Amino acid sequence: MIPANFDYVAPAGVDEAVRALAEAGEDAKVLAGGQSLLPVLRMRLAAPTTIVDLRKVGDMRGVREDGDAIVIGAMTTHYEVQRDPLVAEHAELIKLATDTVADPQVRHRGTFGGALAHADPAGDLPAPAVALGAEFVIAGPSGRRTVPAAEFFVDFFTTALQPDELLVEVRVPKHTGWGAHYEKFNRVAQAWSIVGVAACVRADGGTIAEARVALTNMAATPVRATGVENALVGQPANAESIKAAAAHAAEGTSPTADGNADERYRKHLAEVLTGRAVAAAAGS
Amino acid sequence: MRITVTVDGTEYSDDVEPRMLLVQYLRERLGKTGTVIGCDTSNCGACTVHLDGHSIKSCSVLAVQADGSEVTTIEGLARDGTLHPVQQAFHDNHALQCGFCTPGMIMQSVDLLADNPDPDEKAVREGLEGNLCRCTGYQNIVKAVRDAAHHMRPGAGPEAERVDERTPSHAAGGE
Numbered sequence: 416m417i418p419a420n421f422d423y424v425a426p427a428g429v430d431e432a433v434r435a436l437a438e439a440g441e442d443a444k445v446l447a448g449g450q451s452l453l454p455v456l457r458m459r460l461a462a463p464t465t466i467v468d469l470r471k472v473g474d475m476r477g478v479r480e481d482g483d484a485i486v487i488g489a490m491t492t493h494y495e496v497q498r499d500p501l502v503a504e505h506a507e508l509i510k511l512a513t514d515t516v517a518d519p520q521v522r523h524r525g526t527f528g529g530a531l532a533h534a535d536p537a538g539d540l541p542a543p544a545v546a547l548g549a550e551f552v553i554a555g556p557s558g559r560r561t562v563p564a565a566e567f568f569v570d571f572f573t574t575a576l577q578p579d580e581l582l583v584e585v586r587v588p589k590h591t592g593w594g595a596h597y598e599k600f601n602r603v604a605q606a607w608s609i610v611g612v613a614a615c616v617r618a619d620g621g622t623i624a625e626a627r628v629a630l631t632n633m634a635a636t637p638v639r640a641t642g643v644e645n646a647l648v649g650q651p652a653n654a655e656s657i658k659a660a661a662a663h664a665a666e667g668t669s670p671t672a673d674g675n676a677d678e679r680y681r682k683h684l685a686e687v688l689t690g691r692a693v694a695a696a697a698g699s
Numbered sequence: 700m701r702i703t704v705t706v707d708g709t710e711y712s713d714d715v716e717p718r719m720l721l722v723q724y725l726r727e728r729l730g731k732t733g734t735v736i737g738c739d740t741s742n743c744g745a746c747t748v749h750l751d752g753h754s755i756k757s758c759s760v761l762a763v764q765a766d767g768s769e770v771t772t773i774e775g776l777a778r779d780g781t782l783h784p785v786q787q788a789f790h791d792n793h794a795l796q797c798g799f800c801t802p803g804m805i806m807q808s809v810d811l812l813a814d815n816p817d818p819d820e821k822a823v824r825e826g827l828e829g830n831l832c833r834c835t836g837y838q839n840i841v842k843a844v845r846d847a848a849h850h851m852r853p854g855a856g857p858e859a860e861r862v863d864e865r866t867p868s869h870a871a872g873g874e
Binding site: 419420423470517523 | 716718807
C-alpha cells in the first residue's frame with residue numbers, strides 16, 4: 416500500500432521547522448528517519464495532513480561533549496550512534512541498546528531522536544535513556560525547554576512533546592567507566608523486544624558502588640527498576656547478590672499481555688533478564 | 700515536487716507526489732524492476748538499495764527524501780556484462796531458489812562487506828538479519844557471501860559504486 420496524500424515541507428532549520436509545525440496544526444507529523452512513520456503511513460494507520468521532514472536541518476545531527484554530559488542530536492542515525500567514540504566512552508549502554516535496534520538497513524535511516532519521540536513501549540532506546548537520567552531538549556514556539564527522561568515518556572506512543580514542539584537533542588550524563596549491558600528478549604531477528612533490560616553498573620573493587628537499571632516493555636513507558644538498584648548498591652558483584660537484587664525487577668511494573676507473553680511471563684522474564692544484564696554489566 | 704536523483708550512474712529529474720515511495724519511483728517511473736517489493740511491513744528487505752552508499756529499504760523511504768542523493772540498485776552492480784563478485788558468488792553457490800529475495804540479499808551483502816570485508820558466519824547472519832528468504836534456509840546465502848568476501852578483497856561497497864568510476868557505456872542513456 417502507499418500513504419494517503421499529504422502536504423510536504425522540508426525546513427532548513429530548527430526555528431523554521433517549529434514554525435512549520437505551528438502552521439500545519441495538530442494533524443502534522445514530524446519525519447526524521449521515517450523507519451517507524453513510513454510503515455504506519457503505508458498501512459494507513461496514520462494519515463497526517465502535513466509532513467515536516469527534518470532531513471535538511473543540519474544542526475540536529477551528531478554527538479558533542481558538553482561538560483559532564485554528551486549531547487546527541489535527535490537526527491543522529493542509529494548507525495552513527497553505534498560508531499560514535501563519545502557514546503562508546505561515556506554512554507556505552509546506549510551504544511549496546513542501539514546495536515539491537517531492528518536491522519542494518521533500518522539503523523542506516525532511523526534516528527536516535529525519532530525512536531525516542533515515537534515512544535514505542537517495546538522500543539529499545541527509551542529504557543537506556545531513563546536508566547542514564549537523560550534530559551530531552553525540546554524546541555517550541557516560545558523557545559526551548561528541558562524535560563527529564565522520567566517525565567518525557569507519558570504513555571503508549573505519547574511523550575511530553577506538544578504538536579508544535581520538536582525534540583532537538585538529548586543530553587546524556589557521562590557514565591564513563593561504568594559497565595553496561597542491554598539484554599533483549601525477542602523471538603526472531605529484528606523482532607520487537609518482548610522484554611528488555613538496560614543495566615549500567617559502577618563497581619569499586621569487587622563491590623557495586625552505583626547501579627542504574629531500567630526495563631523495556633514492562634509498562635506503557637520505560638520503568639526504572641529502583642528496587643533492583645537499591646538492592647545492588649554496596650553488595651559484592653557476585654552471582655548470589657545479583658540474583659537477590661534481580662528478584663525486585665518486576666516491582667512497580669504493569670506489563671501488557673499479548674500474543675508473545677502474558678503478564679506473569681513478562682514479570683518472570685524481567686527478573687531473569689535483569690540478572691543477566693546486571694551480571695554482564697558488572698563483568699561477573 | 701521536483702526531485703533530482705542519480706540512479707545507477709544516471710541523473711534523473713522528475714516531478715513526484717510527496718507520498719511516492721522510493722521503491723515505486725524506481726520501479727514505476729524509472730522502470731528499474733530489478734528492485735522488488737516483498738512485503739508491506741518493512742520486514743523482508745527485498746527492496747534493499749543503496750542510498751548515498753548505505754543500504755536502506757526503499758519501501759520505507761519517500762522518493763522526496765532521496766532528492767539530491769545517489770541511489771544504486773541491483774541493476775547498477777554489473778560492469779560491462781560482468782557480474783559483481785557478490786552476484787557471481789550467489790550464482791556459484793546456488794544461493795537462491797525462487798530468487799525473489801535475491802536483489803535485496805545481494806545489495807545488503809555488498810553493504811555488509813563494505814563494513815566488514817571478512818565476516819565470519821555469525822557476522823554474515825547478523826548482517827543479513829533484515830532480509831528474509833523463504834526458500835534456501837540461508838545456508839548457501841551465507842556461503843556465497845563468504846565466498847564473495849574471498850574474491851573481492853580488499854572490499855567492494857560504496858567506493859565501487861561511485862559514478863565517476865563508471866565506464867561511459869554505463870553512464871550513458873536514460874534522461
